[in-house]
Amino acid sequence: MKPALEIDTPMTRAEVRASLSLAGIYMLRMLGMFLILPVFSVFARDLPGATPTLVGLAISAYGLTQALFQIPFGLWSDRYGRKPVITIGLVLFVLGSALAALSDDIYGIIAGRALQGAGAVAAVVMALAADLTREEHRTKAMALIGISIGFSFALSMVAGPMLSAWMGLKGLFWVVTALAALGIVVLYTAVPDPVVSRFHRDAEVRTAAFGTVLGNPELLRLDLGIFCLHLILTATFVVLPLVLRDTLDLPTAQHWHLYLPVFVLAMASMVPFVIVAEKKRKMKPVFLGAIAVVALADLGFLGFGASFWAVFGLLYLYFTGFNLLEATLPSMVSKIAPPDLKGTAMGVYSTAQFLGAFAGGAGGGWIYGHHGIPAVFLYCAVAALIWLAVALGMRPPRHVSSLLVNVGALSREQAATLSGRLLQVPGVAEAVVLAEDGVAYLKVDKDTLDRAALSEELFQTQAA
Structure with missing residues (x-):
């Protein structure tokens, strides 16, 4: 059997x-x-x-x-x-x-x-x-x-x-x-x-593959994206608590009264967009729309951030976009990175994320000290708009998922042969089988993947 x-x-x-x-x-x-x-x-x-x-x-x-x-x-x-x-x-x-x-x-x-x-x-x-x-x-x-x-x-x-x-x-x-x-x-x-x-x-970084990952323009767009997203997040929270306390007269102990409903509504609102992006295969327009929403929210703080309900609405927009981007960015890295270099791609991506957080806090604090709170929101909006301009040129990501399968001990010749056979399985978009790992690294379209044929190929390999 x-x-x-x-x-x-x-x-x-x-x-x-x-x-x-x-x-x-x-x-x-x-x-x-x-x-x-x-x-x-x-x-x-x-x-x-x-x-x-x-x-x-x-x-x-x-x-x-x-x-x-x-x-x-x-x-x-x-x-x-x-x-x-x-x-x-x-x-x-x-x-x-x-x-x-x-x-x-x-x-x-x-x-x-x-x-x-x-x-x-x-x-x-x-x-x-x-x-x-x-x-x-x-x-x-x-x-x-x-x-x-x-x-x-x-x-x-x-x-x-x-x-x-x-x-x-x-x-x-x-x-x-x-x-x-x-x-x-x-x-x-x-x-x-x-x-x-x-x-x-x-799951881990292979330093010898840095050149390949850093030479991929689609991955670099995503690295810039997570850099900008966390720059905006950190810079926003350099000044947002001050807006809530000093402009809205909301005591710090009561700030959660605003954050809790905003987060609940934002999490609920992002779900339909995730479904459209994944199930309807509209990842690029949903992604670009989320960046635009973040930019719009930060621009909104420049002119409408003086009342509770205006701030509530702008934060709702911001966190809807933020949550959507935070969820889709790593998924897109996984879709775009070569199947055997996902760990390296995610390592570079994470480094960009933390550098963005540092740039957001350090830059936001300096701008606030020299130019005031509105300039910080402008800083965030400009970062989002630059990101949007770069992201416009991205290729729509393929509707694929990563799949790893343990294939056991193989010679290099057997691994190369299995890679070719797996590519013939309907629904398999990429296949890299490495003899030294004993693992097949696949990119598959789960909607069209012929699991029976994939199982047959793997069974024949194990039987041989």
């Missing part, structure tokens, strides 16, 4: 446990990054030495160190082990959070935030998830981690104002310290130890 494709079988309990626990670690860490975002610019004005530029730098300093260290951390984990490197990263995050909590001036908080970012374990968490899941189920594990990031951001927008009103900025940093320490506990009590730890092309 021919075996079914592994993708058609459910994840094992061990795979579910590994995926959920790693998503939990990721969420705890991202909560530590995001909790101060909706409140810091309000509280930081009273810190000794604080200037708008330094406040923006304190918000975004983690982005620079995260960008510098995330790829090296991934490489170190291949050599020294996943859990030891994750532990070092989380310890650095704990130390950075504690330093910020103990600091009485803006400079100490900047140093603490930079140290937080230096514990750049995101890539290592992904690599450990790859160690603990079969190739055919890896995208499910990565999806759970992706969901945890979105949930942590939404939770931070609500919890940050509430917690800071109760315990102040120092207390908030102590909460962040405790969350990072809890991540270490989860790592050693809930995350299984991998039986084998090896390099995974779909």
Whole structure:
């Protein structure tokens, strides 16, 4: 009897446990990054030495160190082990959070935030998830981690104002310290130890492939996109809390009254557009429309940001576009990147994301200090419009998904032959079989994929 494709079988309990626990670690860490975002610019004005530029730098300093260290951390984990490197990263995050909590001036908080970012374990968490899941189920594990990031951001927008009103900025940093320490506990009590730890092309960076990835103009457009998206996000939150408190007279403790309904409505509103983009194969127009909505929202703040309902509506537009772009950008990287270079493409993409966050905070703070709040929103709108102009020339991404299949030990000749045969299967758009990995890296159209024919080809290979 021919075996079914592994993708058609459910994840094992061990795979579910590994995926959920790693998503939990990721969420705890991202909560530590995001909790101060909706409140810091309000509280930081009273810190000794604080200037708008330094406040923006304190918000975004983690982005620079995260960008510098995330790829090296991934490489170190291949050599020294996943859990030891994750532990070092989380310890650095704990130390950075504690330093910020103990600091009485803006400079100490900047140093603490930079140290937080230096514990750049995101890539290592992904690599450990790859160690603990079969190739055919890896995208499910990565999806759970992706969901945890979105949930942590939404939770931070609500919890940050509430917690800071109760315990102040120092207390908030102590909460962040405790969350990072809890991540270490989860790592050693809930995350299984991998039986084998090896390099995974779909989840890790291959430095020798940087030239190929950086030479792909479609991937570079997406890298610019995530850079601009997080520049806009961070710059917006340099000044938005000030608008809510000083212009709308909304106490900081009540900012969540605005954020919560905005997030709920924005999340609900993005769903139909995701369906149109994926099911109706209208990814490019939906993508361009979302960029335009973000630009429109930032332009709107220039003239209509003086009343509660105007800000509510503009934030609703902004977060609808933001959530849609945050969800579709990594999906588009996966569709465009060569099937065996997805990990490298995502590594470059993530570096661009963190550099964008740094540029947003540092640039937004400087612009606010020299030209005022409206100029920051103009900065964001210009970034969005530049992105839109670049994105107009993109090719519509193919309607394909990544699929990894373990094919076992093969010679180079057998791997090359199997690659050719798999390309003949209806629904398979790209196929790369690497003998040294024992894995077939595929791009498939799930709507037209002939699973029976794919299973037949794999069964014949295993039987031979």
